[in-house]
Amino acid sequence: MKWTNRGNENAELDAMFRAYRDACPDPDVSANFMPELWRRIDERQRSVFFMGRWARALVTAAAVLSLGMAAYLYIPRGSTSVFAVESYVEALAAGHGQDSPNLPEQAADEL
């Protein structure tokens, strides 16, 4: 059967929805509904509690680690660092000293 016009279509759809409402009454609730609900609530509460504890432990560990790293970086240590004793130019010259050709000697050979 084809629906003939828009008004009919909508009226039939409304009627079908009403019939559907009557055909599907509210279901009966099982006796297990409340105990099962409270079991799920307790379970969720426990998991939330443990997650909270883990989160707090992680935050504490991260804070301790951050403080440790900050202390490591900012507390002055012995004079092992080149930057502490040399200027940048001196360090560069020392680093490239062996690699660069000895120009005055090379020039003397060519002559």
Next chain:
Amino acid sequence: MLVDFEIIKRAQAGDAPAFNEIVLAYRKRTLGTIARLISRPEDVEDVGQEVFLRLYFSLDQLRTAEVFEPWLYRLTVNAAYDYLRKHRRRMESRMSDLSEQQVVLADAMAGGRVDHEVRQRKQIAEAVDAMLSAVSEADRILLTLKEVEGLSLKELEKIYRVKENALKVRLFRARQRVLKAFGEAGNEPSAKGAAKAEI
């Protein structure tokens, strides 16, 4: 309202007996709405418990007890929507998919033990289920709330938190999509006939 505002306020404060009272007052209605939204009787209680579980953990976010019912509907809609997204409904229902209750019903019908009225109701339910499963979950839920649950536009406005005009447009479009889908499916005569006979 099925419970006093005072009970809701007590439940908000963490009073377990007050929360119990709320669940007892609303569970049948909520399960009915869920049953019509998801059309899987075997999962209705599970989704219902999820609704009240969410209610328990979100009650403290409820601003005033006056908006409790739209709030509960909103939780119901969200839980049903999540369920429907997880379990994309199939058009044809096979025997292996049927719940125990449906299998018993099907057996009884085959044996002629269920009367004509029950058979007709089942046909209507199946016809409307098939029609609604042809559209999106959002359309299905909106149409069910408006046309089957009988919620007003004002109530839907509170649940969806959108303006009435926008809701009207969404409802109109959802209806058009249902009509189109049903038209394309060929207007299964048996189901529609059953619906008309019931009407």
